[in-house]
Amino acid sequence: DLAADGAALLALRAAVGRTVLPWNASESPCFWHGVTCKSSSRVIALRLPGVGLIGSIPAATVGNLSALRILSLRYNGLSGSLPPDISSLTELRNLYLHQNRFSGAIPSGLGSLGKLVRLDLAGNQFSGAIPPELTNLTRLRVLNLESNQLSGEIPSFDLPDLRQFNVSFNQVNGSIPPKLRTFPANSFLSTGLCGRPLQACPGEIAPSPAADGPTAQGPAGENPSREDGNGKKKLSGGAIAGIAIGSVVVVLILLVLLILLCRKNGKSKTSSLDAVEARGKQPEAAVAAAARDKGLGEGGSGMSATPPTAPSVASAGAKKLVFFGGSGATLFDLEDLLRASAEVLGKGTFGTAYKAVLEIGTTVAVKRLKDVTLTEREFREKVELIGAMNHPNIVPLRAYYFSKDEKLLVYDYMSLGSLSAVLHGNKGSGRTPLSWETRTGIALAAARGIEYIHSNGPSYSHGNIKSSNILLAKSYEARISDHGLALLAGPASSSTRVAGYRAPEVTDPRRVSQKADVYSFGVLLLELLTGKAPAQAYLNEEGIDLPRWVQSVVREEWTAEVFDPELLRYQNVEEDMVRLLQLAIDCTAHFPDKRLSMPEVVAQIEEVRSSALKALNQDQQSDSTGIVEEGDGHSSRRTGSITQS
Numbered sequence: 322d323l324a325a326d327g328a329a330l331l332a333l334r335a336a337v338g339r340t341v342l343p344w345n346a347s348e349s350p351c352f353w354h355g356v357t358c359k360s361s362s363r364v365i366a367l368r369l370p371g372v373g374l375i376g377s378i379p380a381a382t383v384g385n386l387s388a389l390r391i392l393s394l395r396y397n398g399l400s401g402s403l404p405p406d407i408s409s410l411t412e413l414r415n416l417y418l419h420q421n422r423f424s425g426a427i428p429s430g431l432g433s434l435g436k437l438v439r440l441d442l443a444g445n446q447f448s449g450a451i452p453p454e455l456t457n458l459t460r461l462r463v464l465n466l467e468s469n470q471l472s473g474e475i476p477s478f479d480l481p482d483l484r485q486f487n488v489s490f491n492q493v494n495g496s497i498p499p500k501l502r503t504f505p506a507n508s509f510l511s512t513g514l515c516g517r518p519l520q521a522c523p524g525e526i527a528p529s530p531a532a533d534g535p536t537a538q539g540p541a542g543e544n545p546s547r548e549d550g551n552g553k554k555k556l557s558g559g560a561i562a563g564i565a566i567g568s569v570v571v572v573l574i575l576l577v578l579l580i581l582l583c584r585k586n587g588k589s590k591t592s593s594l595d596a597v598e599a600r601g602k603q604p605e606a607a608v609a610a611a612a613r614d615k616g617l618g619e620g621g622s623g624m625s626a627t628p629p630t631a632p633s634v635a636s637a638g639a640k641k642l643v644f645f646g647g648s649g650a651t652l653f654d655l656e657d658l659l660r661a662s663a664e665v666l667g668k669g670t671f672g673t674a675y676k677a678v679l680e681i682g683t684t685v686a687v688k689r690l691k692d693v694t695l696t697e698r699e700f701r702e703k704v705e706l707i708g709a710m711n712h713p714n715i716v717p718l719r720a721y722y723f724s725k726d727e728k729l730l731v732y733d734y735m736s737l738g739s740l741s742a743v744l745h746g747n748k749g750s751g752r753t754p755l756s757w758e759t760r761t762g763i764a765l766a767a768a769r770g771i772e773y774i775h776s777n778g779p780s781y782s783h784g785n786i787k788s789s790n791i792l793l794a795k796s797y798e799a800r801i802s803d804h805g806l807a808l809l810a811g812p813a814s815s816s817t818r819v820a821g822y823r824a825p826e827v828t829d830p831r832r833v834s835q836k837a838d839v840y841s842f843g844v845l846l847l848e849l850l851t852g853k854a855p856a857q858a859y860l861n862e863e864g865i866d867l868p869r870w871v872q873s874v875v876r877e878e879w880t881a882e883v884f885d886p887e888l889l890r891y892q893n894v895e896e897d898m899v900r901l902l903q904l905a906i907d908c909t910a911h912f913p914d915k916r917l918s919m920p921e922v923v924a925q926i927e928e929v930r931s932s933a934l935k936a937l938n939q940d941q942q943s944d945s946t947g948i949v950e951e952g953d954g955h956s957s958r959r960t961g962s963i964t965q966s
């Protein structure tokens with residue numbers, strides 16, 4: 322009970338923190354710095370990073386905190402052996418003891434902490450062998466043993482969830498166990514180990530580059546960042562010959578394509594986009610040149626004047642680019658568009674998107690629609706509805722083009738790309754994680770954009786809310802894209818939509834509703850909070866989607882586990898994170914009637930957002946010097962509680 326927990330904590334203070342822990346014994350331990358309770362009845366987290374604890378931890382101190390889930394004593398001066406009764410903390414998920422002076426053997430009893438997710442013992446003086454019992458920790462995601470004095474061979478870990486592993490700077494030796502060979506070389510630096518990703522062991526055949534390919538995946542089969550190795554493998558003679566022959570073939574194919582392109586001169590004015598599509602993201606000067614070869618670019622009429630509100634027509638021979646006015650945007654004509662250097666941004670449900678940089682300097686995004694079966698009149702009517710939408714959180718549609726063979730939509734180009742790319746792309750070094758303040762700003766902007774779409778009438782919905790349709794302009798201003806495209810799309814386009822965002826009641830993706838948008842937005846919120854893509858392979862291995870995964874974790878009361886580790890560095894925001902998580906869970910309620918409306922969602926996010934801005938101000942004012950690690954906040958505030966919908 323809480324009294325026993327309090328006594329254990331006071332005993333710990335007497336042993337290692339007499340002068341540094343200002344705990345008031347007459348108050349409930351739940352108010353003590355670094356202590357987190359559940360329902361004011363048990364201590365579930367003890368976080369005392371870098372507070373100056375010194376000495377060795379006796380038995381019957383932390384070992385008596387039997388409800389403990391998080392123990393963080395990192396960056397202190399703790400020494401001696403770990404107390405063996407640490408193995409009685411069977412609720413423990415995160416154990417952070419790195420950067421102390423612990424010595425002796427790693428207790429084999431740690432292997433009985435079956436709920437452990439993160440174990441960090443780096444930067445100590447642990448010696449002896451790595452206990453084979455640690456291989457029982459089947460939920461382990463992080464195992465960091467770096468910079469100790471461990472010796473002997475590494476036990477054969479086969480942990481399905483292991484994402485980070487490090488034994489660098491130890492005296493371990495022997496062959497790297499097969500299941501760990503997919504981790505990069507810097508997991509095994511300065512050891513006596515051998516085998517991939519290091520040098521082959523004596524008697525082992527060095528892997529050929531070809532053999533590296535398919536087996537270089539992580540244990541969960543989905544973590545390409547582990548493939549890095551030292552990147553200096555030598556190519557075999559066969560591979561060099563293959564590359565040389567391949568290059569010659571590619572050059573020949575390009576030559577043939579160029580000849581065909583020249584012959585087709587004049588056939589279709591927009592067919593230069595085919596060339597762009599074929600070339601993907603290659604530099605595009607040549608594409609512009611190809612368009613010029615076709616006689617499309619010379620003598621273009623440049624910018625056109627525009628009336629402020631009515632659609633205007635920029636003429637290019639028989640072809641017309643129709644603009645929506647009122648924005649004061651610089652206009653251009655079809656010829657300018659064709660002369661622009663372009664690159665493929667990506668292929669989506671409704672067609673291919675291109676970035677086009679016009680000679681006048683304007684950059685636009687052009688969407689080339691596929692499978693449009695509407696008549697010209699129907700198409701124009703529907704596109705004008707889309708073009709009439711005007712809101713700061715909607716990507717503006719500037720113009721469109723319709724011909725029998727080609728349907729184009731011209732949008733403002735959003736320079737920071739999609740939320741999906743920012744959140745999940747570039748996992749390597751140099752990545753700038755999205756801050757809590759930015760995430761709440763994006764959530765609010767996206768919610769306002771959807772609210773605006775819904776405000777046009779009960780039959781208006783977006784139908785395809787997902788992170789690749791949240792685009793970011795400079796300073797991470799978020800806007801909804803692809804609004805209204807479902808109106809234009811043919812039946813074929815509905816099949817490719819990502820199921821991870823689709824509300825359970827939506828069986829035909831073309832028949833969506835506002836409540837289905839709320840569901841998809843809830844998934845998007847979960848994505849912002851967890852950092853996980855709804856279609857991520859390992860979530861779906863068990864057939865679990867993101868909302869169900871979050872609910873299962875929350876049900877087990879590991880709320881802190883669901884959050885993106887990149888978010889856990891922020892101080893004083895835990896309660897707001899939990900509020901947003903609760904909102905996301907409410908939005909993803911199974912039954913549409915139980916879901917909130919978008920105005921309600923916006924109102925709730927506004928509250929969280931203003932609190933996030935306050936926290937940001939506090940952070941900027943306070944002199945925060947601590948180094949905060951994954952899964953480990955400084956705040957002793959309660960994480961809050963979550964209810965299931």
Ligand SMILES: Nc1ncnc2c1ncn2[C@@H]1O[C@H](COP(=O)(O)OP(=O)(O)OP(=O)(O)O)[C@@H](O)[C@H]1O
Nearest residue numbers: 666667668669670671674686732733734735739789
């Ligand atoms: N206006 C824009 N500015 C910048 N990038 C854009 C713009 N519109 C689309 N993109 C980028 O182009 C890529 C393809 O977009 P597109 O909308 O065609 O497909 P999608 O969003 O991936 O899927 P879906 O069509 O199902 O919405 C997206 O990843 C997006 O980042």
